[in-house]
Amino acid sequence: MSASSACFKPPCCPNPDCPFHCCTEGWRFKRIGFFARLAAPHRIQRYQCRHCRRSFSTQTFSTSYWLRRPELLQPLFFRLLACSGFRQIAREFAVSPTTILGQSARLGRHCLLYQHRHRPRAAPAEPLVLDGFESFEFSQYHPCHFHVVVGQESHFFYCFTDSELRRKGRMTAHQRDRRRWLEQHFGRPDPRSIELEVAQALQLVVPPGSLTELHSDDHPAYPRALNGLAEHRFRHRVTPGSAPRTAANALFPVNLLDLLIRHGSANHKRETIAFSKRRQSAIERLTVLQVWRNFIKPFSERRRNSLTPAERLGLCKWRLRVAEVLKERLLPSQVRLPERLERYYRREVPTRRIPHGARHRLRYAD
Ligand SMILES: [Zn+2]
The missing domain is CATH 3.30.420 (Nucleotidyltransferase; domain 5)
Known part of the structure; x- marks a missing residue:
């Protein structure tokens, strides 16, 4: 799920306001080092768009972007189809039910x-x-x-x-x-x-x-x-x-x-x-x-x-x-x-009994 940086080529600039977001002809970017993280792979390549200067990484184009437990996304996909409740899944993976709720919403989107x-x-x-x-x-x-x-x-x-x-x-x-x-x-x-x-x-x-x-x-x-x-x-x-x-x-x-x-x-x-x-x-x-x-x-x-x-x-x-x-x-x-x-x-479907249910704010083209 996470792209390996050695053979990875960013598909586009992730900034929706950049002209190279939708059309990449003539697009230029540069590598600007790495950052370390706790989950594997531990070293993540960073890039910068030469046009709009937005920085991004291999993770920007991964479905596990910003997740602390990226390895759960794929098994969770199966669990959601295998008739498990969120808390049962959380117990199996030894994480909080909130983690499962968040990743399940991510998979849904x-x-x-x-x-x-x-x-x-x-x-x-x-x-x-x-x-x-x-x-x-x-x-x-x-x-x-x-x-x-x-x-x-x-x-x-x-x-x-x-x-x-x-x-x-x-x-x-x-x-x-x-x-x-x-x-x-x-x-x-x-x-x-x-x-x-x-x-x-x-x-x-x-x-x-x-x-x-x-x-x-x-x-x-x-x-x-x-x-x-x-x-x-x-x-x-x-x-x-x-x-x-x-x-x-x-x-x-x-x-x-x-x-x-x-x-x-x-x-x-x-x-x-x-x-x-x-x-x-x-x-x-x-x-x-x-x-x-x-x-x-x-x-x-x-x-x-x-x-x-x-x-x-x-x-x-x-x-x-x-x-x-x-x-x-x-x-x-x-x-x-x-x-x-x-x-x-955007998670805008209201539930009458939960008037302030969490919505999804668009952050960095998410
Ligand atoms: Zn750009």
Whole structure:
């Protein structure tokens, strides 16, 4: 993950305001010695841009930039997919849970950029399948949906957005009183959230003007979401949620993804104490699963020559390893996320019960 300085060539000037940040033709930099650090490798080469004089190092371009325990990043990637809670992981690595939280958010941000950089650019050449994955944040009084969009043939996990929902379903008299009290103090989620966020998810995947076949269940908000997208054309096919969830079901790709999310993510298990305290954190964990699902996990783990969804779409020529995904740090100033996803990057998804949750400040192009 950390670049060895002997054969390392800085890919660009890391200063987003420098003209050599995006175009490196004619760029000149010089070596300005080393600095020592506790983690291996202990000697880090430093450089300086000859144009803007910004200094940087081999670490500036590493995903483990500024981490005290850089060696944890890769094993943590696997643990986040292996149904461990943050505190369980912290115990195993003998670090504080805060270290795991910080590195997990770092992995989430990296995967958000990675997914966006390597996504298909053209309109999907296959039908899409849409579904709402149910979970909750902070407590069961705050349910949420992740609206996932999956390729029907490739199983590529194109995109997701999130909605906070009002608690519904069967409740005792005490639970109803509690919900009323919470809504008076913390407000109520937008009742149109599903409609708006589903529209956002589809806009992130489908360019305007193209005709796309879309499969979903019979959720009443979906037709309203599609009607709101005037520049898009969808051929909407509805499969009732009550239909058997077999491989023959048109929604099979999304049902399978739901199972994988539930199977690998401790925060989405039923009756768990590892649920996400903040939706933002669940989003970061889901982006790690998204990159793993698309670029690393073969469709069948039993068959050796099985392809990943990204290979099926021709986005990659081989199945990636975690080390390859984490090889190079991606800079948000170069990947340029759409505004909706930039909110995820900056940790701007609010949790009503935690009004001052930590956000991500951009420091030195991070
Ligand atoms: Zn520069």
